[in-house]
Amino acid sequence: MKNHAELAADFNKDEDRVNWHDETLWWVRQKRDKAAHQIDNWELLRETASQIKNNVLSDLSNYLQQFEANAIKNGITVHWAKDAAEHNQIVKEILNRNGIKRMVKSKSMLTEECHLNPYLEQNGIEVIDSDLGERIVQLAEEPPSHIVLPCIHKKKEEIGELFHQHLGIEAGISDPQILTETARLHLREIFITRKAALTGVNFAIAETGEFVVCTNEGNADMGAHLADVHIASMGIEKLVPQRKHLSVFLRLLARSATGQPITTYSSHFKKPRPGQEMHIILVDNGRSTQLGRPDFRNSLKCIRCGACMNTCPVYRRSGGHSYHTAIAGPIGSILAPNLDMKDYADLPFASTLCGSCTNVCPVKIDIHDQLYKWRQVIVKEGYGDHKKGIGMQVMGWTLSSPNLFNTAGKAGRWVIKHAPFAVNNPLNPWYKQRDMPNPPKESFGSWYKNNR
Amino acid sequence: MSSRAEILALVDKNQPSHVDAPIIDMLATVNQSPEIILNTFCTSATNIGSQIIFIDSLDDIEGHVQQRIISPLRVVSPIPELKTFAEDSSVLNEANPHSLENVELAILKAEFGVAENGALWLTEQQMGNRVLPFITQHLALIVDATAIVADMHAAYKRTENADYGFATFISGPSKTADIEQSLVLGAHGSRSLIIFILKQV
Numbered sequence: 309m310k311n312h313a314e315l316a317a318d319f320n321k322d323e324d325r326v327n328w329h330d331e332t333l334w335w336v337r338q339k340r341d342k343a344a345h346q347i348d349n350w351e352l353l354r355e356t357a358s359q360i361k362n363n364v365l366s367d368l369s370n371y372l373q374q375f376e377a378n379a380i381k382n383g384i385t386v387h388w389a390k391d392a393a394e395h396n397q398i399v400k401e402i403l404n405r406n407g408i409k410r411m412v413k414s415k416s417m418l419t420e421e422c423h424l425n426p427y428l429e430q431n432g433i434e435v436i437d438s439d440l441g442e443r444i445v446q447l448a449e450e451p452p453s454h455i456v457l458p459c460i461h462k463k464k465e466e467i468g469e470l471f472h473q474h475l476g477i478e479a480g481i482s483d484p485q486i487l488t489e490t491a492r493l494h495l496r497e498i499f500i501t502r503k504a505a506l507t508g509v510n511f512a513i514a515e516t517g518e519f520v521v522c523t524n525e526g527n528a529d530m531g532a533h534l535a536d537v538h539i540a541s542m543g544i545e546k547l548v549p550q551r552k553h554l555s556v557f558l559r560l561l562a563r564s565a566t567g568q569p570i571t572t573y574s575s576h577f578k579k580p581r582p583g584q585e586m587h588i589i590l591v592d593n594g595r596s597t598q599l600g601r602p603d604f605r606n607s608l609k610c611i612r613c614g615a616c617m618n619t620c621p622v623y624r625r626s627g628g629h630s631y632h633t634a635i636a637g638p639i640g641s642i643l644a645p646n647l648d649m650k651d652y653a654d655l656p657f658a659s660t661l662c663g664s665c666t667n668v669c670p671v672k673i674d675i676h677d678q679l680y681k682w683r684q685v686i687v688k689e690g691y692g693d694h695k696k697g698i699g700m701q702v703m704g705w706t707l708s709s710p711n712l713f714n715t716a717g718k719a720g721r722w723v724i725k726h727a728p729f730a731v732n733n734p735l736n737p738w739y740k741q742r743d744m745p746n747p748p749k750e751s752f753g754s755w756y757k758n759n760r
Numbered sequence: 761m762s763s764r765a766e767i768l769a770l771v772d773k774n775q776p777s778h779v780d781a782p783i784i785d786m787l788a789t790v791n792q793s794p795e796i797i798l799n800t801f802c803t804s805a806t807n808i809g810s811q812i813i814f815i816d817s818l819d820d821i822e823g824h825v826q827q828r829i830i831s832p833l834r835v836v837s838p839i840p841e842l843k844t845f846a847e848d849s850s851v852l853n854e855a856n857p858h859s860l861e862n863v864e865l866a867i868l869k870a871e872f873g874v875a876e877n878g879a880l881w882l883t884e885q886q887m888g889n890r891v892l893p894f895i896t897q898h899l900a901l902i903v904d905a906t907a908i909v910a911d912m913h914a915a916y917k918r919t920e921n922a923d924y925g926f927a928t929f930i931s932g933p934s935k936t937a938d939i940e941q942s943l944v945l946g947a948h949g950s951r952s953l954i955i956f957i958l959k960q961v
């Protein structure tokens with residue numbers, strides 16, 4: 309299996325695309341900033357959200373039972389799945405019992421994490437993703453590359469080609485308006501004909517047993533309200549204590565994600581409609597383990613806004629697929645090693661530790677600190693990558709020793725000026741695909757000596 | 761041991777010691793005049809693609825609809841006052857949402873609006889049928905000018921004791937920017953949203 313650095317190198321072969329990807333995500337990040345700055349008490353809002361989640365995590369077993377009891381009272385069937393396999397099996401059984409062979413699904417990163425689609429397909433059940441971006445990557449037989457913008461790595465011409473091949477439009481169409489309209493017509497037919505719909509869950513409320521699903525497209529609602537069977541899959545960390553706490557999270561979520569003040573639809577599902585079956589699957593899949601790791605449990609506060617990806621200089625220039633896990637970017641790099649430390653040992657190293665993720669996170673997860681801590685755990689457990697490991701150690705050593713730093717700086721300036729090929733040496737993983745800055749004529753050290 | 765018992769036991773064992781939930785009341789916007797709140801609502805709603813029309817009474821709606829919808833396209837509404845020109849959707853069978861597939865315009869009453877984000881809250885009761893606000897090609901929502909709150913904190917204060925089977929905030933027409941981040945209105949839900957603000961008389 310290729311690691312992050314190798315996959316990032318693949319993504320970087322197409323320089324125009326990388327630049328576009330980088331700039332587009334940065335633009336989304338700027339929209340987030342603008343939206344955040346319009347709220348007077350934004351920082352207090354973040355702090356409050358973080359504290360609500362602290363409370364949730366500290367009392368999770370109670371909240372889960374409270375939620376379950378209330379949901380049952382509301383007429384919802386509640387299932388518990390300790391891992392991905394059990395989740396998938398529960399979905400299959402619900403569908404089998406109802407004799408359903410075709411299901412429509414709205415965005416749910418959890419079902420990506422559980423690899424639900426391939427499992428159902430192996431069992432003779434067709435799944436169609438209804439979020440436009442997810443439908444596009446599904447047609448391309450790829451996983452989403454971003455939790456909020458699933459096909460951000462694709463160009464509109466490629467999407468036109470996919471629609472030409474699969475949805476029968478003329479070749480050569482790349483106008484987003486026409487492509488979206490094509491998908492609207494295609495998916496309407498799906499919504500109307502599918503008897504089962506699976507949705508994700510953004511928030512679940514212990515106090516009332518209801519759950520909230522946020523979309524801009526309206527696809528979760530179209531699927532759920534037209535289907536006889538609605539299945540909602542959620543991680544056990546999605547709870548909030550009371551309905552009023554949603555005010556804090558709904559103010560933060562869309563502003564952090566795309567800079568919108570709120571998503572177009574924030575739908576509160578409390579009871580099935582008459583004649584409908586409604587199921588909730590509460591999934592653990594490693595979350596209770598993460599809860600027991602004091603250094604990493606904060607990652608369970610994540611509300612999946614994607615802001616940490618949009619701002620991450622590594623994500624923007626390496627693409628979501630380079631993380632080879634369902635949830636890419638900084639937060640994915642904390643979540644994945646919890647599930648499999650060996651397979652995802654490379655991910656905590658796919659970061660500059662610049663801390664930008666931590667600064668934008670609406671629930672104040674200490675993302676870059678956790679990445680740093682994972683590195684230590686991974687190296688200690690013997691899963692470290694030696695090449696980068698040694699480079700990092702040398703860097704730490706020179707930075708902590710001013711004399712060496714001075715010498716190394718002088719050497720560095722000379723090397724960049726006279727032997728750029730040496731810096732671009734493929735042995736040096738940090739310089740791949742990076743344009744080296746013009747070397748300053750003087751180092752800060754000698755400038756300070758001359759000018760103080 | 762069942763998965764439920766196993767998960768709860770693990771969570772119980774691994775969760776940190778109890779911390780209280782914070783007080784959130786101080787986050788609410790205070791002391792804004794109704795005029796400012798209404799103005800902010802109009803700005804927020806327009807920014808996200810909603811169209812605002814002020815009306816003096818429900819009778820004004822027919823004229824606005826006739827300018828936009830060419831019969832025989834289907835216009836439905838559960839509001840009794842609109843029966844003169846709209847099909848009464850309250851009689852539509854809840855068990856058969858598919859019968860709404862070809863609705864061109866649905867006109868519904870919203871309980872209240874939220875100034876900070878232009879969203880409108882409606883429950884199943886106002887929808888008649890849960891799928892109606894989503895499946896209709898175009899949506900019009902009516903809200904009283906006096907029923908606009910400043911922010912989401914005030915919004916949830918208002919719904920504190922409400923019971924419903926389904927309810928939603930709707931903010932603008934459905935949209936997507938999944939293709940190269942170009943904004944397109946009319947993803948899977950309504951292609952447009954008109955907000956009729958009923959002025960106080």
Ligand code: SF4
Pocket residue numbers: 564609610611612613614615616617639665668669670671672673675
């Ligand atoms: S870690 Fe924070 S910034 Fe990243 S997706 Fe989760 S909530 Fe958003």
